Amino acid sequence: MSTYTKDKDFVDLTTYSFSFSFSNKAGRLVWNFCYWIFFRPFSLSLFKKWRIFVLRTFGAKIGTNSDVHSNVKIWAPWNLELGSYSSIGPKVDCYNQGKIRIGNHSIISQKTYLCASSHDFTLPNFPLILKPINIMNQVWIAADAFIAPGVTIGEGAVIAARAGVFKDIEDWTVAGGNPAKRIKERIIKR
Numbered sequence: 391m392s393t394y395t396k397d398k399d400f401v402d403l404t405t406y407s408f409s410f411s412f413s414n415k416a417g418r419l420v421w422n423f424c425y426w427i428f429f430r431p432f433s434l435s436l437f438k439k440w441r442i443f444v445l446r447t448f449g450a451k452i453g454t455n456s457d458v459h460s461n462v463k464i465w466a467p468w469n470l471e472l473g474s475y476s477s478i479g480p481k482v483d484c485y486n487q488g489k490i491r492i493g494n495h496s497i498i499s500q501k502t503y504l505c506a507s508s509h510d511f512t513l514p515n516f517p518l519i520l521k522p523i524n525i526m527n528q529v530w531i532a533a534d535a536f537i538a539p540g541v542t543i544g545e546g547a548v549i550a551a552r553a554g555v556f557k558d559i560e561d562w563t564v565a566g567g568n569p570a571k572r573i574k575e576r577i578i579k580r
Contacts (some may be wrong), residue, residue, distance in 0.1 A: 453494060457476075463483045482503075503535070530549070
C-alpha cells in the first residue's frame with residue numbers, strides 16, 4: 391500500500407446526506423455474521439494474518455504487516471483503509487459509515503472511538519451525514535480517545551489519552567483534552 395499524503399491520497403469529501411441501500415444493509419448483515427464466526431474468535435496473535443484476510447475479503451484495504459485486534463468493532467470493512475505497519479488496538483470502535491483512512495506506521499490504541507458520521511440536527515428529518523476521518527502516517531492515538539466526523543489528524547501527531555478531537559490536528563503536534571487542543575510540538579529525539 392502506498393504512503394499516504396495529505397494532498398494526493400486523502401480526499402476531503404464535502405458533507406453530504408446519505409441513506410443506505412438494500413445491498414449495503416445485506417452486506418452488513420453478512421459481515422456481522424462472519425465477524426462473530428470468522429473474525430472475533432481468533433484472538434491469538436498467531437491469527438493476525440487470518441483476521442486481515444477476512445477484512446480484505448469484505449473490501450477493507452490493508453497494507454503489509456498491519457494488525458487489527460480481534461475485538462475491534464468495524465461497522466463496514468469496505469469503508470476502512472489501513473496503511474502498512476499500522477495497528478488498531480483492543481476494543482477500538484470503527485463506526486465507519488463514512489470512510490476511515492489510517493496511514494502507515496500509525497497506532498490506534500485501545501478503546502478509541504472513530505466516528506465517521508453524524509446527523510444534521512438543523513433539519514426536521516435529521517438526515518445522516520457521512521464525513522470521512524483521515525489519520526495520516528506516523529500518528530499515535532492514545533487510549534480511549536474520540537475522533538469526530540470529518541477530522542484529519544496530521545502526520546506524526548499524537549493524540550493524548552481520553553482526548554476528544556473535533557477539529558483537524560496539525561502535523562507533528564501533541565494534542566489533548568476535551569475538546570483537544572495543541573499541547574506542544576512533537577519532536578523525535580535521535
